[in-house]
Amino acid sequence: MPPPALPSLGAYRVRQSTRQSRDPRTERGADAKPCSRDADARSVERCESLKVPELSLRITVVDPVPGVWLRLQSGRADLVQESSRTPTEVSFDFSVRIGSPRPDGRPTFLGPLTQGPPAARFVYINAGGSAGQAGTPWNRRAKIPLGGISQEQVSAALSDPGVVLEVRYPGRGRDGGPTCATVHLPPGAWMIRNKTAVIDPRDREDL
Numbered sequence: 001m002p003p004p005a006l007p008s009l010g011a012y013r014v015r016q017s018t019r020q021s022r023d024p025r026t027e028r029g030a031d032a033k034p035c036s037r038d039a040d041a042r043s044v045e046r047c048e049s050l051k052v053p054e055l056s057l058r059i060t061v062v063d064p065v066p067g068v069w070l071r072l073q074s075g076r077a078d079l080v081q082e083s084s085r086t087p088t089e090v091s092f093d094f095s096v097r098i099g100s101p102r103p104d105g106r107p108t109f110l111g112p113l114t115q116g117p118p119a120a121r122f123v124y125i126n127a128g129g130s131a132g133q134a135g136t137p138w139n140r141r142a143k144i145p146l147g148g149i150s151q152e153q154v155s156a157a158l159s160d161p162g163v164v165l166e167v168r169y170p171g172r173g174r175d176g177g178p179t180c181a182t183v184h185l186p187p188g189a190w191m192i193r194n195k196t197a198v199i200d201p202r203d204r205e206d207l
Contacts, residue, residue: 052110054095055157056164056195058083059125059144061090064171065178068138071131073124075112079132090171092125093164093195096146098154107154109146121146127178140180144169149190157192166193 061070071079072092083093099108102119109121116122122145128138149165157165167190169183 052097052099053158055098055109055154056093056095057123058094058164058166058193059092059123060166060168061125061171061179062168063088064090065127065138065176068128068136068178069131069133070171070178071126072113073115073126073130073141078112079126080113098158101151105151106147107149107151109149114146115143122182125179127180138178140178142169142179143182145182145185148185148187153190153192162195163192164195165190167191 059072064070066087070082070090072082072094074080080092080094082090084091094113095111096114097110099110099118102108108118113123114121115124122143125142125144126132127140127142128136130139130141144167148167153165157163167185169179169185169189171179173179
C-alpha cells in the first residue's frame with residue numbers, strides 16, 4: 001500500500017532554531033502579566049510559579065538512509081534541522097512545554113512541535129521531499145508517539161538541567177526506505193540521558 005500523499009515541497013519552510021513561540025491558547029498563566037523587577041517578593045514568587053516548564057527531548061534516528069534529508073516538523077509547514085548527524089545516527093534536540101496533567105495523571109505536552117490531540121501527542125520526523133529535499137524519490141513522514149513518557153520521567157528530567165529524555169528508532173523501513181507512519185515504540189523506549197554527547201568531527205557528514 002503506497003504511503004499517504006504529503007504536502008508538496010513548496011509547502012514547507014526550513015528554519016534553524018528550535019526555539020518555540022508561546023501559544024496563549026494552551027499555556028498556563030498566559031493571562032498573567034510579565035514579572036516586574038519592582039514587584040515585591042511574594043508577587044515575584046507567584047509570577048515565577050505561573051511559568052510553564054519546558055522539557056528537553058531528543059529523537060535519534062539510527063541507521064538512516066544515506067543521502068536522504070530528515071527534518072523535525074513544527075506546526076503545519078515549518079521544518080527544523082537536525083542537531084547532530086553522523087553516518088550512522090541523526091539526532092534532533094528540542095523542547096516541549098509541560099501543561100497540567102491529564103485526568104489519568106499522565107503529562108500533557110504543548111508547543112508547535114507537538115502534533116495530535118492532548119491524549120495522543122506525537123512528533124513528526126519528515127524524510128525526503130517532505131523534509132524539503134528536491135530530486136528524491138522519497139516523500140515520507142514518521143510519527144513518533146510521546147505517550148510513552150511518564151510523569152515520573154518528566155519530573156526527573158525537569159529536576160536536572162543536565163539531562164534529556166531520548167528515544168531511538170530505526171531509520172529504515174522493511175522496503176529499505178526511510179521509516180514512515182507510526183513508529184511503534186517498545187515500553188521503556190524513552191530514557192533519561194546526559195545532554196552532552198561527544199561526536200567525533202571525522203564522523204560528521206554534511207547534507
